[in-house]
Amino acid sequence: MPQLLRGGRWRAVLARARRAVLFAGPRGASGGPGCARDATSGAGELRGELDRFGGVSVRLARLDAMHRLDPVAFQRALQAIQKWRSEGRVAVWLHIPILQSRFIAPAASLGFCFHHAESDSSTLSLWLGEGPSRLPGYATHQVGVAGAVFDENTRKILVVQDRNKLKNMWKFPGGLSEPGEDIGDTAVREVFEETGIKSEFRSLLSIRQQHTHPGAFGKSDMYIICRLKPYSFTINFCQHECLRCEWMDLSDLVKTENTTPITSRVARLLLYGYREGFDKIDLTMEELPAVYTGLFYKIYHKELPDSYKTMTGMD
Ligand SMILES: NC(=O)C1=CN([C@@H]2O[C@H](COP(=O)(O)OP(=O)(O)OC[C@H]3O[C@@H](n4cnc5c(N)ncnc54)[C@H](O)[C@@H]3O)[C@@H](O)[C@H]2O)C=CC1
Numbered sequence: 069m070p071q072l073l074r075g076g077r078w079r080a081v082l083a084r085a086r087r088a089v090l091f092a093g094p095r096g097a098s099g100g101p102g103c104a105r106d107a108t109s110g111a112g113e114l115r116g117e118l119d120r121f122g123g124v125s126v127r128l129a130r131l132d133a134m135h136r137l138d139p140v141a142f143q144r145a146l147q148a149i150q151k152w153r154s155e156g157r158v159a160v161w162l163h164i165p166i167l168q169s170r171f172i173a174p175a176a177s178l179g180f181c182f183h184h185a186e187s188d189s190s191t192l193s194l195w196l197g198e199g200p201s202r203l204p205g206y207a208t209h210q211v212g213v214a215g216a217v218f219d220e221n222t223r224k225i226l227v228v229q230d231r232n233k234l235k236n237m238w239k240f241p242g243g244l245s246e247p248g249e250d251i252g253d254t255a256v257r258e259v260f261e262e263t264g265i266k267s268e269f270r271s272l273l274s275i276r277q278q279h280t281h282p283g284a285f286g287k288s289d290m291y292i293i294c295r296l297k298p299y300s301f302t303i304n305f306c307q308h309e310c311l312r313c314e315w316m317d318l319s320d321l322v323k324t325e326n327t328t329p330i331t332s333r334v335a336r337l338l339l340y341g342y343r344e345g346f347d348k349i350d351l352t353m354e355e356l357p358a359v360y361t362g363l364f365y366k367i368y369h370k371e372l373p374d375s376y377k378t379m380t381g382m383d
C-alpha cells in the first residue's frame with residue numbers, strides 16, 4: 069500500500085503537479101520545459117504552464133525561437149487551444165513582451181482580448197470554460213490619499229489650493245498612492261512633497277469611491293483621507309502643484325464655502341473628534357500576518373478592546 073503523503077510533502081507534490089508543463093504537440097515531444105520545439109515550423113507546439121484554476125499560461129519570453137516566428141506561424145501554433153479545450157482547461161493566458169507585439173493581432177483574431185498591460189509586456193486571455201468568462205478583471209481603481217494634518221494645540225488644519233484646477237478651492241494635500249505603498253505612507257509623503265510639512269500617521273478618517281472618474285482614465289477612484297499629526301510647522305509649498313497653502317483654523321474650514329464637499333464633511337468630522345474624542349472617528353491601523361502567503365498586511369478598523377482581541381469563546 070503506498071505511503072500516505074501528509075502535510076507539507078502533500079502540498080509540495082500538489083504544487084509540482086500544478087506547475088506541470090503542458091504542451092499541445094504530441095506527447096513525448098522533445099525540448100526542455102517551457103521551450104517551443106521547432107517553433108519556426110508553426111507545427112502547433114506552444115507550451116504553457118497549468119495554474120491552480122485549470123488555466124494555461126504561455127509566456128512567450130520563455131519560449132525559444134520566438135524571434136524567428138512570424139505571425140502566421142504563431143497563429144497556426146495557437147491551434148493548441150483546441151487541445152487545451154478538449155482537455156478541459158478553463159482559460160489561456162498569453163504573456164507577450166512588448167517587442168513581440170506582432171503576435172497580438174493573430175491571437176486577437178482567435179478570440180483573445182487584452183487582460184492587462186505592464187510597461188514592458190501585455191497579457192491577453194481567452195476563456196475556454198462553460199458559460200461567460202469567470203476570469204477576474206485587472207486593476208479597477210486608482211487610490212488617492214490625502215492627509216488632514218491637524219494640530220490639536222492650535223486647532224489649525226493644513227490646507228492647499230491646487231494650481232492646475234479651474235476653481236481654486238481649499239482641500240487637503242494629497243496624491244496618488246504608488247505601487248506597494250501603504251496608505252499612511254502615501255499621505256505623509258504627499259503632504260511633505262506638496263507643503264514641506266513633516267507629519268506622522270494617526271488614523272484613517274474616510275473613504276470615497278467614485279466611478280468613471282476623469283482623473284482615473286475613466287476607471288474608479290478611491291480617495292482616502294487620513295488624520296496626520298504634524299511635527300514641523302513651517303510651510304514650504306510646491307510651486308508646481310499648489311497655488312496657496314496655509315494653516316487654517318478648523319472652524320473656518322468648517323464654515324467656508326470655498327472648499328469641496330468632501331473636505332467640508334471631513335472638517336466637520338475632525339471637529340467632532342476634537343470635541344468628543346478622536347476614538348469616535350478614528351479607524352486605527354494594525355499589522356497582522358497573512359495566512360496563505362506568510363506576508364503581513366495592514367488592517368484598519370475602530371479600536372477593539374484588548375479583551376475582545378484575545379477572547380476565545382463567547383464568554
Ligand atoms: N475633492 C477633493 O478635495 C479632491 C480630491 N482629489 C483626489 O485626490 C487624488 C489625486 O490627487 P492629485 O493631487 O490629483 O494627485 P497627485 O498629487 O499625485 O498629482 C497628480 C500629478 O499628475 C499630473 N497629471 C495628472 N494627470 C495628468 C495627465 N493626464 N498628463 C500629465 N500630467 C498629469 C498632475 O498635474 C499632478 O502633477 C484622487 O483620488 C482624487 O480623487 C483630488 C482633487 C480634489
Ligand SMILES: [Mg+2]
Nearest residue numbers: 241242243309
Ligand atoms: Mg496632489
